[in-house]
Amino acid sequence: MMLEGVKIALGYKIRNGPWGGGNQFLISFKDYFESGGARVTDHLEEALDMVVMVNPRKGSGTFDYNDVLKYKRRNPKTKIIFRVNDTDKSGKIYKADKLRLKSCRLADAVVFISDWIRDYYIERGFDCRIPHIVIRNGADENIFNPQGYSVWDSSRPLKIVTHHWSDNCMKGADIYQYFDQLLDDPWMKQRFEFTYIGQLPSYPTKVQFRNTRYIPPLSGMALAGELKKHHVYLTAARWEGCGMHQLEGACCGLPVLFIDEGGGAVECCEGFGIQFTKDTFAISLFKMLKQYIGFQPKMRTFPLNATLMVRKYADFILSVLKK
C-alpha cells in the first residue's frame, strides 16, 4: 500500500470515552493509516513526511502553530496539512479565526470539513490559491450502523434523541428547552418522546429539563446502542464546522431533524431528514411524523462514514506528498 512507511504527526492525543468530533476523527485516522503501514505519532518527531495540524492554538493539542512553524523551518521538505474544523461562530470562548487563517498560509494544503466552513474562511480572506479540499467527517460504521435499529410503527410515540459531549448552549439548548416545554402538553407526550444524552447545557446558562429523559454522556457501542432505541435524531447545534453527533445518529439509521443554522451540519443532513428554523421547529416534528417512512430507504444510503472519510484523507495526503 502506498501509505507504507509514511510517517505522520497528528497534533492531538487520543482520549478514551465520550469526547467530541475531533477525537473521533483522530481515532479513525490513526486506525486507517496504521493499518495501511503508515506510522502515526502525536508529536513533532524528526523525519516526518507529513504534519496534520488540527488545532493551532497553544495548549490545545500536542503541538500548535508556532511549533509547526519552527519545525517547518528546520524540515522544509515535511508537508503540512491543516485540517480546519472550527470557527469562532460556534460560540467557543477562545477566538481563533485569525490564527486558523495564519495556519492556512503556513500549510502546504488545507482540508475543510465542510463546504460551509470553507466558504466561511474564504469570506474572511482565505487565499484560494493554497491547495484545499473539503472532506466531511464520517462516523465509524463498525459502531454506528443500523443493525438493531427498530423502525417506528406509528402506533407509539416517535422517540427523538440528541447527544452532545459539550455543555455549550450553542449546541441547541434553546430548541431542546423549547421541545421540553412543548412536552408539557399530554397530547404532545402521546406523540413524541425526547432523550438528551451527554453533558447538559450549562454555558453560559444552566438548562434543566422537565419532560426530557436525560442520560449522562455515553460513547462507542453504548452510545450507538442507545441511539438505536430511538427513531429520529435531532440536532439544533448552531454553526457546527461539520459535526459528528448527527452523523452518528444518521449512520444508526435515524432520520435527522436539523436546524437551518447548523453550519456544516446542514449539508451532511440534506436529503436525510427535515430542516427547521427556530420558528418552524414545532411543525418539523409533525412533518417527520408524516414523512418518516419515506426516509427509511434513504437512511441505508447515508454516505458519511469514517472509512470513506479516511480514504479521502489518504488520497489527498498522498497527492500532497507527491508534489
Added chain:
Amino acid sequence: MLDGIKIALGYEIREGPWGGGNQFLASFKDYFEKKGSRIVHHLEEGSDLIILINPLRGSGTFNHKDIIRFKRRNPKTKVITRVNDCNKSKLNDVGDRDTLRLEACKVSDAVVFISEWLRDYYIEKGFNRGIRHTVIRNGVDKEVFNAEGYTPWEPGIPMKIVTHHWSYNWNKGADIYIWFDKLLEDPWMKEQFEFTYIGRLPRITPKSSEVKFKNIRYIPPLSGMALADELKEHHVYLTASRWEPGGMHQLEGACCGLPLIFNREGGGIVESCRGFGVEFTEENFPISLFKMLEQYRDFVLKMNNFSSTADVMNKKYEELILGLF
C-alpha cells in the same frame, strides 16, 4: 314591563364593520325597542335608565360626570355601567382609563362586566364589590351569524382558517398571524392549511405602516351578512387576540359553526371559547394547528351547543333591568 321605559344609551350606533361595542348597541336597541322601550342616545329628561358604556370624555354622547349632574336633578333614574374594556387590552399607552371606569362604577346602581376575566381584573384594581354587579357576556345576532351554509372540513383538502379584526391594534394577535404567515412559506404546510385575514391589517402604532402578509389571503373589512358568508367559506376560526375584555369576533366565528383556535392570553375570550376549540400559548401555536386537524370532528359537533347569542345576552340585560325597578 319594559313597555314605555326610556333608556339612554351613551353612544350613537354606526353602520358597517365596527367593533364589539357597536354590535352590542345595535342588538340592545333592537331588542328593547321590540319590547316597547324607547332608546335615546342623549341624557334626555325623563330617562328611566342610563346605560353608560364608555366614561371617556368625547368617546360617546355622555360620560359619568354628565351622569352625576343628571342624577342630581333626576335621583330616581337608574344607572348601569357596562364595563367592556381595560388598559391591558391596549398596546400603546392610552393613559389610566381603568381608574376612570372604576369612578364610573361608583355612580352606578349596577355594573355589568362582559366577562369573568374582566370582573376579576377590576376587582384586583379595587372595584367595590358592594356595588351590585354581574357578568353578561357578549352575544351575536343569530339571524346573521349562524351555521346555515357552513360546510365542514373533510380530510384531504387544506383546512381553511380565518380571523377578522376591525382594529389595527397589534394586541389583536399580529405576532401570531405573522408567525402563521411564515409557517405557510413551507409548501407542506400549504397543503395542510390556508389562512384568511379579514379586516384592518395590524400596525404597531397608528402612524406605522401595515403588516404585509405573503402567504395569507387578505380581505378588507366586512360586516353583517357579507362577513358571515365569508366566515362560512372557512372551516376553523383563529383568534390570537390578547387581553380582550370579551371579544365579539370569535363569537361570530363560533356562531357560524367554526371550531376555535384561541390564545390562552385572550383575557375574556378564553372563557367563551373553552370547550369549543383548541387553546394555544405564545410558544405552542403551531401545535394547536395539528391538534385541530386531529380533533376537528369532535369540535364541529359541539358547535351546535355554542350559545353566546345576542338573544341570550339581551334576556340577561332584561332580567337585570327589571330587577332594578
